[in-house]
Amino acid sequence: MIGYVAGRSPLHRAHPYTTLALAGTVLLTAFAMTDPATVWVLVLAGAALGAIGGVLRSSVRTALLLSLPIWALLFVLYGLLGGDPRVMVGPVSLSAPGIARALVLGGRLTAIVLSFLTALATTSPHRLVEAMTARGVPFGRTFLLASTLTILPRMRERAAQILEAQQCRGLRLGGSPLARLRALGPLALPLILGALAEVDEQVLALDVRGAAAGVRRTALDPPPDSAGQRTLRWGLLALVAAAYLWKFWRMRG
Amino acid sequence: MTPPVSLAGVTFTYPGAERAALSDLSLDLEAGEIVALAGAAGAGASTLLLVATGLAPRLVGGTLTGSRTIGARRCGIVFARPWTQLTGLCSTVRDEVAFGPASYGAPREAVLEAAARALEQLGIAHLAARDPSHLSGGELQRVVVAATLALEPDLLALDDPAAELDPDAADALYAMLPALARAGTTILIATPDLDRAASVATRALALERGRIVRDGAPAMVLT
Numbered sequence: 001m002i003g004y005v006a007g008r009s010p011l012h013r014a015h016p017y018t019t020l021a022l023a024g025t026v027l028l029t030a031f032a033m034t035d036p037a038t039v040w041v042l043v044l045a046g047a048a049l050g051a052i053g054g055v056l057r058s059s060v061r062t063a064l065l066l067s068l069p070i071w072a073l074l075f076v077l078y079g080l081l082g083g084d085p086r087v088m089v090g091p092v093s094l095s096a097p098g099i100a101r102a103l104v105l106g107g108r109l110t111a112i113v114l115s116f117l118t119a120l121a122t123t124s125p126h127r128l129v130e131a132m133t134a135r136g137v138p139f140g141r142t143f144l145l146a147s148t149l150t151i152l153p154r155m156r157e158r159a160a161q162i163l164e165a166q167q168c169r170g171l172r173l174g175g176s177p178l179a180r181l182r183a184l185g186p187l188a189l190p191l192i193l194g195a196l197a198e199v200d201e202q203v204l205a206l207d208v209r210g211a212a213a214g215v216r217r218t219a220l221d222p223p224p225d226s227a228g229q230r231t232l233r234w235g236l237l238a239l240v241a242a243a244y245l246w247k248f249w250r251m252r253g
Numbered sequence: 254m255t256p257p258v259s260l261a262g263v264t265f266t267y268p269g270a271e272r273a274a275l276s277d278l279s280l281d282l283e284a285g286e287i288v289a290l291a292g293a294a295g296a297g298a299s300t301l302l303l304v305a306t307g308l309a310p311r312l313v314g315g316t317l318t319g320s321r322t323i324g325a326r327r328c329g330i331v332f333a334r335p336w337t338q339l340t341g342l343c344s345t346v347r348d349e350v351a352f353g354p355a356s357y358g359a360p361r362e363a364v365l366e367a368a369a370r371a372l373e374q375l376g377i378a379h380l381a382a383r384d385p386s387h388l389s390g391g392e393l394q395r396v397v398v399a400a401t402l403a404l405e406p407d408l409l410a411l412d413d414p415a416a417e418l419d420p421d422a423a424d425a426l427y428a429m430l431p432a433l434a435r436a437g438t439t440i441l442i443a444t445p446d447l448d449r450a451a452s453v454a455t456r457a458l459a460l461e462r463g464r465i466v467r468d469g470a471p472a473m474v475l476t
Binding site: 125129133139146154197201203204209210213216217219220221 | 303306308312313328329330332334336337338339340341342343344348351352353354355356357358359360361364365397400401404406
């Protein structure tokens, strides 16, 4: 699951800036945290966001799928090839500082992926566009951000259509990993060429509909914001600032 | 009164192309005309739409020589494939149709009125609350046409607009064009569906290799 999932959770109903601020806070704070315990608090925060948004199971599953290869790489790079002192875990000799480092890096990655998957799943691109339009953000920037949020689901949908069409023409998807890899060719080429051709036409269509008119767009249904949410966003900003101050204070100490 | 589009000796070449898509083409359109463009693939009909609406070479690239005057205050264009013309950012048909007027900064009430009017015109008011991504190709194409009409264009370019429509919907689309033209909109249609085009057009142009080879009454040119 990567993309918006309709729902009625508090995160779905929150102003899109609030949801993105929560995910952004996890991202920025993760880089300020240098010990495994605090990084794993952030992983829990990411999971808590998923639970609040009602997308915990799917976001954890996707986060694991995305981060497991990186975890494996970190384990080899830092755990097996790291420096002394070393500890024995069964028959395997592991680097103690390397394992700690891998836990920090892997934890950061997992926390960030979890929180952003949750933000993607609970932020309606349309509400985000309306929120940005209401704030007077130029359409070019709004389009760039919203398109980024929707590109994966759109590509997945298109890929499914192409696969269906290719299977009708005899493409076989099963078999060995090599056979599956070969099947990527008939999928990737039309996917990429089709996307490029569509972008050309979409640019023309959006242009005639005033996307580049250069005037302030009218927001039709801007999502409601509240003093409480604005305070929360300022609080999150303060939290990020405090995390970096703490990091620099520890570095100096 | 300035004509919606006036071309004099226009030659247009796409980037990297060896042959010009339009060659020494001259054309004056009158307000309220419905002009059907006929020609084989590569004759230049679609390119003429892009040049007449000002999209080529501004967004398409390429080179244009000769004189072009676009008097139309606002141009609209509809392509054959509806899914490439959606914003992809609107969760309802109403918002998709309202996108254009909203982009020009019209007041909210005026935007919603324009959208409602266009939806009525296309007979798709019942789809207003639907998610565009869940519509059929034919429904989507009507949404795209409505979205273009909501802009109240002086010049409307239609590039094979009925390609995704069933026969009834195609008839309905063509049937509403004369009313638009009577209201002053100039309409240019490039389509292989010459029968339908002939039924509404007030003028027809036949193109070959980027040149107008016949210009006259639809009955003379399209048959």
